Every structure is written in structure tokens, then in C-alpha cells.
Amino acid sequence: MELCSNPGDPIEREIAMNGTKMHLVQMMFHTPIAHTVLGWAQPNDRQVEGLTSFAYWQDIARTAERGCLDGIFFADTPAARDEYQGKFDANLRYGVVWPTHDPMPVVAAMAAATEKLGFAVTLSVTGTPPYLAVRRLSTLDCLSNGRIGWNVVTGFLKSEHRAVGSTEIMEHDERYDYADEYMEICNAFWKSADEDAFPVNRETGIFADPSKIRVVDYEGRFLRSRGVNPVMRSAQGRPVIFQAGSSGRGMRFAARHAEVVFAIQPHLAGMKAFVDRIEAARKEVSRPDPVRVLFGVQPVIADSLEKARERVTELGQAAPLDAVLSRLSGTFGVDLSKFDPDKPVGELQSQASLGMIASLTDDLTGRPTLREVARRFAVSGGLLQLMGTPIQVADQMEKLWRESGGHGFIVTPMEQPGSIEQFVHSVVPILQERGIFRREYETATFRGHLH
């Protein structure tokens, strides 16, 4: 077995949750920034160079694998945002999650540079027929020997729907009905071949046994598909299904389909409530296997808590309000330039991302204004910030993990690749010493790591 780091002398503590350990996934975007607006403009940030380099991503993958992380998660919104002022300008001017490059080729390159690390890649059900989604995802899953996950999203950006030629954008809940059908088709393809369907026998010349491969023939309200699964079985059968919706309808979708749910919650109480709601939704659909919940966090690691706070304040001040609002407008689905920044956001109605609005405003006291939400959103994108020295960050992670009922974290960087290296080199070893995070991979597939 490969060691992910020098084990030293472990002080094994009592491990919470029946011996299970924390799960850690590194979050990335194939764009100039992750969540920190103008992150690309920091002097040590190299993400823009990464847009034209496989080597950049492969180095990050190796770093993550050295840290024994479960995997890397690629978020993706495949279109620029034009809700703000009804035009793309602010989004483009400041490189706010744009240019938005396809994460799939990068995942292929990163998987080629690693052996154990998993990769969850976001692919919207908008624009790609389910048959082609199965083909692309399963091809990666085969090439990586079972290390791929799929973050299923419905595409909350109107600009994405327009870019791929949809004439009308479905309402929030109906998008999930559509996604239900989409998943039914994908699952039908993934289940259509038996494990022993591919003898690949050189002597007999028999590649596959057609009696063990069923034709999928699906006709639903929105979608239809007829065909044979185009790809061989991968080591894990099908990609691990991730999902990130947190509205009531989003949770019902997750309870039905997702193996891992990625959630943003601003504090421990919110995390506990989220886990309870997912558990309730899981029981409602009588699903026997567990749903893993990972909470998005942004570690801000520095020599002291004060220095971490100073860094956040600096980055927040460096982000122009226009740039932040161009991102938030896409998330909220409304043109925030028409809104007085000093009015409470609670008055906003949105079809775009209801779960996100709730989590962004939940812990702000009183009636938070748009300006307050934007200031917080500028650096962390609404993810909970864990600030301080490596030990302080590890302490917060341990407490949240032990007490929330969640299974771990999706960690977003402020600076790339610096934040990733800093996290792996300074916080991960502390979690390992405490016996709550793996020192070596015990399984070969992404699903294996996550269970």
C-alpha cells in the first residue's frame, strides 16, 4: 500500500462514527478563479497559466494524492453570466468564473498523473443527451480504473440554457423532474450489462456476450433514448453520483440518486439540520444505503488568526462590487444592479438557486443587506471560512466533523495552487496524527475511498 505522507508516530485517538474517518475533497474550477473573486490577480496565483497547461493540473493532482485526499471535485458552470445589468460585461471584465473551460479533459490529464485519487466532475443535464453523458463519463471511469464521480446539476444559469439553444428555461422544480428522467436513462445504461458480459476471449474471438447486455429503450415525459451502452464496465461499474442542490426538491433528488451530497452551511447548527433533512429524505424514499454529506469550507491558513482575518479583509476589499454582483446575479437568477445594495436580500424571490440563498444569509443577524452578503461572497463564495493556524483550522474541522453528522469536507482554495499545497502540507498531517484522516489509500476506486 502506498503511504500518502510520512506517518511519524501516530497518536491514535478515539475515532468518531464507528471507526470511519473524515473524507476530504479538493474543490476546483477550470476557470481563472474558484470562489475568490479576482483570485487570479494575486501575485502568487498561477491559475491563469493553468488554463493552457496540462502540467499545472497534474502537479495539483499529485499534491492532492500525496495528501491522500479522497478526490478532486470540479464545479462547472459552462456559460458566462449576463443577469447583472443584462449583459456579460462585468463577468468578462474581471474574469469571474470565465473563461469557463471544460473540466473533462483536465480530469483525464490529472487521472493519468495519479493512481488512487478520485475525480468528481460536474456535467449539466442541459445540453448533453444522457447517452453521451454516459459515454463520456464511463470512458473516463474506464481509463482511470474506477476513479470518476459525476456531479449532476440541472444548470441554474439562464445564459447556459440560451447558449446550448434551449428556447425556454424550466422552472426550478421541473428541472429536477427532467433530471430524474435523465438519471433513469443513465442508470438504465449502467445496469444494462452484467459483470461477466465481456469475456474478451482471444481464442474464441468472442468479445461480449449479447445475452448479458440489454438494449435500453426509454420513453419519458421529457426524454427518450434507445441503444446499447457504448462503454465497457469500469472497475466501479458506474461513476459515483454527486449532487449539490439543497432546496426541498433538490434534497428529494439527492435522496433518490446521490451517493455524495455537497452542501454549503454557514455553521454547525445548519450542518446538523442539513444532515437530518437528508436522512429524512433518504428514509422517505426507503433508500437503504447511506448518503455521504460533505460540507464546503474555505480554510484561511496563516501564522495567526489575526493574519488570516487580515488576508480575508484585503481580498474582500480588492474585489469590485460589480464583479461580485455579476456572479451573485447569476446565482440568484436576478439582475442585482437594479437592487439597492443597502436593502435586505430577504426580499428577493428567485428561481435560480434557492438553497444557495438560504445558506448565504442564514447566520447574518438582523436582515442582511445585499452589500453584506456580497462582501462575504467575494472571498468565499458563501462557503464557511475556517481561519487561523494549521492547528486552529484542524481543530475546527475536527469539531464540525464530529458534531455535525456530516462525513467530511469539500475544501475550496483562495489562491491556486498555493492554498492546496498549504492545506495538504500543514493541515492534513495534523488530521492524520489525530487518527481521523487516512495515511494511505486502502481502496482503488473513488467509491471505495468515499465509503
Ligand SMILES: Cc1cc2nc3c(=O)[nH]c(=O)nc-3n(C[C@H](O)[C@H](O)[C@H](O)COP(=O)(O)O)c2cc1C
Ligand atoms: C454547494 C453547491 C455547489 C454547486 N455547484 C454547482 C456547479 O458546479 N454547477 C452548477 O451548474 N450548479 C451548481 N450548483 C447548483 C445546484 O446544482 C442547483 O442547481 C442549485 O443549487 C439549485 O437547486 P437547489 O435550489 O435545490 O439548491 C451548486 C449548488 C450548491 C449549493
